[in-house]
Amino acid sequence: MDTMNTQNAYEQEIDLKDLMFVVLHKWKITIVIAMVFAILLGGVKGALTYRSESDPEVIEQREEDYQNALIQYERDTAAYNREIKNLTEDISNQEDYLNNSVLMNMSPYDVCEARADLFIKTDYEIMPGMVFQNIDYTNTILQAYQSVMTSTAFLEDVTRATGLKPQHLQELISVERGNTIIAGTNYSELTNLLTIKIKHTNKKKAEAILGDILDLVEKLHQQISTNIGEHTINILNKSSGSTVDLALANRQDDESLRLETLKQSLTDKEKALEDLVEPTETKSSKITAIKSAVKYCILGGVLGGFMVVFIVCVLFLMSDKLYSPKELRNRFRIKILGTLPMIGKKKPGAIDAWLNRLEGRASDSASDIEYELIAANIKNYASGVKKLLVAGSASSECLSLTTEQLKKHLLDMEIILGGNMLQNPETILKLPECDGVVLVEQCQMSTYQAVELEIEKICDLSKEVVGAVVFE
Numbered sequence: 054m055d056t057m058n059t060q061n062a063y064e065q066e067i068d069l070k071d072l073m074f075v076v077l078h079k080w081k082i083t084i085v086i087a088m089v090f091a092i093l094l095g096g097v098k099g100a101l102t103y104r105s106e107s108d109p110e111v112i113e114q115r116e117e118d119y120q121n122a123l124i125q126y127e128r129d130t131a132a133y134n135r136e137i138k139n140l141t142e143d144i145s146n147q148e149d150y151l152n153n154s155v156l157m158n159m160s161p162y163d164v165c166e167a168r169a170d171l172f173i174k175t176d177y178e179i180m181p182g183m184v185f186q187n188i189d190y191t192n193t194i195l196q197a198y199q200s201v202m203t204s205t206a207f208l209e210d211v212t213r214a215t216g217l218k219p220q221h222l223q224e225l226i227s228v229e230r231g232n233t234i235i236a237g238t239n240y241s242e243l244t245n246l247l248t249i250k251i252k253h254t255n256k257k258k259a260e261a262i263l264g265d266i267l268d269l270v271e272k273l274h275q276q277i278s279t280n281i282g283e284h285t286i287n288i289l290n291k292s293s294g295s296t297v298d299l300a301l302a303n304r305q306d307d308e309s310l311r312l313e314t315l316k317q318s319l320t321d322k323e324k325a326l327e328d329l330v331e332p333t334e335t336k337s338s339k340i341t342a343i344k345s346a347v348k349y350c351i352l353g354g355v356l357g358g359f360m361v362v363f364i365v366c367v368l369f370l371m372s373d374k375l376y377s378p379k380e381l382r383n384r385f386r387i388k389i390l391g392t393l394p395m396i397g398k399k400k401p402g403a404i405d406a407w408l409n410r411l412e413g414r415a416s417d418s419a420s421d422i423e424y425e426l427i428a429a430n431i432k433n434y435a436s437g438v439k440k441l442l443v444a445g446s447a448s449s450e451c452l453s454l455t456t457e458q459l460k461k462h463l464l465d466m467e468i469i470l471g472g473n474m475l476q477n478p479e480t481i482l483k484l485p486e487c488d489g490v491v492l493v494e495q496c497q498m499s500t501y502q503a504v505e506l507e508i509e510k511i512c513d514l515s516k517e518v519v520g521a522v523v524f525e
Contacts, residue, residue, distance in 0.1 A: 071376055074412045075369045076362050080404065083361045090357030091350040099346025103339065122332035133326040140319040147312045155217065156224045159254050161302035167251040167259035167293040169267060170231075173198065174245060175284045190282040191245060197277050198247055199228045202266065207273070211265045215258070225252045225262070246289070252298075260293050375499040378523040384501060385508060388434055388520035390491065391427035395524050396450050427522060428462035431491065435466075435519040438489040444471030444480050445493035446503045451524045455493050474507055484510070489517040495524045 076083075105111060151157050175191045201207050203226060205219045212219055231246030249266060253259035267288070274286055369376075381387045401409060435441065441463070443456045449472065456470040469487055471480035484490070490511050494504060511518055 068377075068380075072366060072369055074408060075376070076365050077408055078405065079361060079365050083358050086361045087354040087357040090360075091354035094353030094356070095346040095348075095350030098349035099342045102345040103342035116334075119332055119334050126329060126331055129329055130326065133322055133329070136322050137319060137326065140315055140322060144312065144315045144319060147308070147315060151308060151312060153218070154221050154224070155254060156221070156252065156301070157305055157308060159252065159301065161298050161305065164296050164298045164301065165253050165256040165259050165293070166296050167253075167256070167263040168291070169249045169263055169288055170290040171198075171247040171249065171270070172245055172287045172289050173247060173284055174287070175282060191284075192243070194277055194281050194284050195230055195243075195245065195247060197281060198270075198273070199230060201273060201277075202226070202228045202249070202270070207269065210269055211262060215262055215265070222262070225259075226250070226266070227252075256293050256295070263291075263293075373500045373502055375494055375496050375501065375504070375523075377496065378521070378525070380501070381494065381504065381521055381523065385504060387492070387508075387518060388430070390430045390434075390520040390522050391423055392523050392525055393423060393451075393455075395495070396448070396454060424458040425462055428459060431459070431463060431466075431519055435489050435517065438466065438517065438519065440467045440469060440487040440489075441519065442469045442471050442480075442483055442487035442490045443493060444474050444484075444490060445495075445507065445521070446473050446475065446499040447493040447495035447524055448498065451495055452493050455491075455522055459491070473503075474510055475503055481510070484514055484516065487516065489519045491519050492521040493524070494521055 173191070173195055175189070175194065203223065205223065208219045208222050208226070212222055215222060217225075227250045229248045229250070231244045231248060249263065251259045251263045251266075253262065270286065274284075278284060375381070378389045378392050382389055431441070441459070443452060443459065445452065452470065452472060456468055459466075460468045469483055471477070471483055474480040474484065492504070492507060508518060
């Protein structure tokens with residue numbers, strides 16, 4: 054009764070190891086089906102591809118697409134090469150500027166500055182009572198000084214003395230026109246005052262540059278007087294010192310950031326050029342068909358193999374047949390007296406034999422030691438049993454062989470040969486006469502339902518299930 058109660062409380066679980074070995078043992082049919090699917094799918098796809106690729110219209114369109122792609126590739130390559138060349142030059146110029154520019158290497162918190170204020174006076178006078186007045190050239194003269202003193206041509210004479218490039222010197226010089234706030238208003242008006250400021254890392258050099266500019270102003274005075282109008286220049290103030298220029302700090306950061314941006318752009322363009330793939334002219338339809346066939350052969354093989362595995366798994370999960378001896382022990386709590394190889398079973402090949410060893414199944418042939426172990430287990434488990442019935446749903450050959458061997462090794466017990474008690478009435482009649490029963494079951498033949506019914510009949514007569522011998 055305990056065995057039946059255990060069976061009623063049993064919850065079937067899927068043994069993944071058994072499932073895996075069921076699939077592995079079907080390796081032959083898996084390979085065959087996979088090859089069939091591979092040949093069918095690959096052959097059909099290859100034939101369809103060859104027929105499609107051999108169409109004259111398809112060939113003409115393919116050639117046109119190739120030419121268009123080639124033209125676009127050449128355009129993209131040329132464009133990237135031009136951009137890379139320009140970016141390389143920009144980076145070189147920017148690095149040269151950052152390394153050699155006095156302004157970029159100047160500390161914004163210690164800027165040496167030389168300054169001079171120039172007052173420019175013309176002989177213009179307002180004529181009272183006159184409708185028409187003389188033309189006032191003062192603004193024009195002041196603008197001329199501002200423009201000329203910051204021009205490259207003017208600074209070239211200064212650079213000969215300083216050794217600086219005109220563009221580096223130009224950013225050190227500022228010429229500003231003064232303005233005054235009109236009292237009582239928010240407006241201002243420009244004055245005749247020009248302020249020249251020179252920035253440098255060294256105060257003496259700043260003063261020297263200022264001096265050179267002032268010397269050239271004298272020559273400039275004559276030129277502007279001749280071309281525009283007479284005027285006088287007076288130096289009202291000349292000074293030098295140190296100052297803090299936070300705007301310079303921002304500009305230096307911007308120039309450094311510009312260099313990094315240029316480098317990143319160059320990297321991006323080089324990567325884009327490297328990623329460009331030159332289009333290749335489509336090969337012959339035969340090669341295309343072969344490639345397509347190989348691709349679909351692989352796909353068909355995988356599909357066929359998967360289909361076999363899926364079907365095997367479904368059949369295993371739905372099957373009620375005994376697969377391994379441990380299921381009897383787990384499901385019915387029956388003692389496994391021993392496992393024996395199936396009678397008349399063909400000798401497995403090398404791969405199947407290797408799988409059997411991995412799975413732990415019985416060897417190819419039974420030896421006397423295995424029957425002696427079965428007999429020893431029966432002696433230990435069936436103490437006091439005098440009559441022993443051998444029955445089960447295995448084949449009659451398995452039952453007869455087991456009975457003969459047990460008679461040979463269990464001389465102190467009466468061994469009675471039975472059959473399938475679910476189909477053989479004589480076995481049912483022998484059951485009350487015995488003290489215990491040894492079940493003989495066969496993998497892939499005995500079912501769990503049959504074993505359950507056998508145990509039920511044995512327990513109904515209060516007989517002992519000594520254990521089970523399983524043929525694999």
